[in-house]
Amino acid sequence: MKLIGLNRGEVKRLFKEGKVTIAVYGLGKMGLPLAAVFADHGANVIGVDISEKVVEMVNRGENHVKEEPGLSELVKKNVGAGRLRATTDGVWAAKQADVMVILVPTLTDERGNLKLDPVYDVAKKIAKGLEKGDIVITEATMPPGTTESLIPILEEGGLKLGDFGLAHAPERTMTGTAIRDITGQYPKIVGASDEKTLEAVIGIYETINKKGVISMSSIKAAEAVKVFEGVYRDVNIALANELALWCEEHGLDALEVFKAANTQPYCHLHMPGAGVGGHCIPLYPWFVINLAKKTNPRLVKTAREINDSMPHHVVELTIKGLNEAGRPLKGSNILVLGLTFRGGVKEFMKSPAIPIIRELKEWGAKVHAYDPLCTKEDAERFGAEWKEDFKDVDALVIVTDHREFKNLKLDEIAKKVRTKVIIDGRNVLDAKKAEELGFVYLRVGKV
Known part of the structure; x- marks a missing residue:
């Protein structure tokens, strides 16, 4: 179900009814907890990872992030309920999803210079499956301005920004407390490319976060908050x-x-x-x-x-x-x-x-x-x-x-x-x- 143009109340209802499909790219220490929380609140979630071992484990209902309290139970429960599955095929996942969340590792050198190849690779895959009304959200922490640098890549599939929405909602989590942090330790920060996308993204995160959402005036401002x-x-x-x-x-x-x-x-x-x-x-x-x-x-x-x-x-x-x-x-x-x-x-x-x-x-x-x-x-x-x-x-x-x-x-x-x-x-x-x-x-x- 495409969410752009819906108000946050409608988004929450569709989310809880299982009519929203979310692809989470990156099933690491932050990505897998997010995917499991989305699924636990009713979304149909496709986790995407380059590791075949990680994908196989998730599809068996097994958690590979052992140090995260409560995650094993959450993964097992939602895989068993059919709300969570995983794949290595990022293009296929994008074609199925209404919302794509990028939470892959951003690699750096000793002076913080980012090597953004993983993010760009995911953006290229998403572009091949992007449909009108889809929303792309980056959660990975990156230098302010990085999310909008993905626009030319995402537009390679033929759509223009406006046909799809773009947002940044930085993860505010720590290893060992990720589920707690995602679901209500802090408000979620959100910035989006336009008001319709912002409204829909607020609805997504208000569904899973008891502390609510702080909306920012721009994507770049949202990126700056986490930094x-x-x-x-x-x-x-x-x-x-x-x-x-x-x-x-x-x-x-x-x-x-x-x-x-x-x-x-x-x-x-x-x-x-x-x-x-x-x-x-x-x-x-x-x-x-x-x-x-x-x-x-x-x-x-x-x-x-x-x-x-x-x-x-x-x-x-x-x-x-x-x-x-x-x-x-x-x-x-x-x-x-x-x-x-x-x-x-x-x-x-x-x-x-x-x-x-x-x-x-x-x-x-x-x-x-x-x-x-x-x-x-x-x-x-x-x-x-x-x-x-x-x-x-x-x-x-x-x-x-x-x-x-x-x-x-x-x-x-x-x-x-x-x-x-x-x-x-x-x-x-x-x-x-x-x-x-x-x-x-x-x-x-x-x-």
């Missing part, structure tokens, strides 16, 4: 890190000061730490930097420099801690706790553990690693030896805030290590207890 969210986080984490370094220099406990300052409602100092990782926060600032022509985003650039420097600072703290304990870094056994960039999520993109391991080895340390979500092969991939115990360890370096690390039994660890040094890069341990047990305990913002 700015990431830039805000990066800049404010950098501020916290810089103030934490200042506190170290002046003998203060940054967390004590931050906690007190944050009782004032206009102060929101973030948590300092070992570094910023993931696919989002370290990369979105580069979209702003790289698109700047007349302006010079000095603050954004400086924030990136500060946050990228924090893994090196953790190595500096490791040297300091060992020296206080009477040992050099060279030849010491260092156990890095955490390989992933964030607690509870097995993802390594720009994880601070990677440069920390590399630099520790350059100093001549014997580097070991442990992560409850990872394997021996993961550790070896980043140049560390796998180690699940604390025997003969000279320094523990906590890089990831896994729940397991917050509950370390320090009294037992104290009996096993060779040298009592802890570098807490995520502020997860009880400093007082560590010090009572004789550990040299250092963390970002307190030395």
